[in-house]
Amino acid sequence: MASTAAYDAIADWYERDFLGPGAEATDGNPRRLGPLLDELLGEGAGPCLEIGCGTGVHAARVRDLGWTPVGVDLSDGMLRHARGRLPVARADAARLPVRDDSVPAVIAMMVHTDMPDYPAVLRETARVLRPGGVFVHAGVHPCFCGGFADRGDPDAVVVRPGYLDGTWTRKSWSDRGVRAKVGATHLPLAALLNAVLDAGLVPERFAEQGAPTPIVMAARARKAG
DSSP: TTTTHHHHHHHHHIIIITTSTGGGGGGTHHHOOHHHHHTTTTTSEEEEETTTOOOOOOOHHHTTTOOOEEEEEEHHHHHHHTTSSSOEEETTSSSEEESSOEEEEEEEEOOOGOOOTHHHHHHHHHHHHHEEEEEEEEOOOOOTTTTOOOOOSSTTTTOOOTTTTEEEEESSSOOSSSSHHEEEEOHHHHHHHHHHHTTTTTEEEEEOSSSSSOOOOEEEEEEOO
């Protein structure tokens, strides 16, 4: 993952400032995603593997739903903050140190743009999920967020050429967020949905978050069986 060193460098800023006081008031901030987990993951039992767990900000919500959160991430800096919130391992999401068909739930929260080969991550997700296991994806909205989207005026998002490029970029409408610091890989909507299908995951439900133009798109899928 190209962003590993970058996240090591910004881990303290991410924990202290980006996730700090007032974070829940900002659309797209990880601290606002609890309702999506409630809706799409729901109550359950057993291990819930979070790929790209970062500082572990979702662990408490996952635990409140009855699951046992476990996280993997490549960034030592981020994991330093996560270790007090859930059991973690340093690992590449495209090569998970997890047995086939072994976990009932996997979540990926606002991380797919950090992963240069998210389709490979989805294939790994399908490999480790038990038949019938649930996968929840929540990420920046592929249609309205990216280097091609100017969100400087929240009431009039401007989509410029570049949506179909599917490239990595540091270009961002704001210098106060994560993307301007570490960059992001963009997948157009069709490529993202087809990657889910190609991995053998069956979509069940979709959700969007943010107003007046969504900044997050989320989905629940299951492994066939």
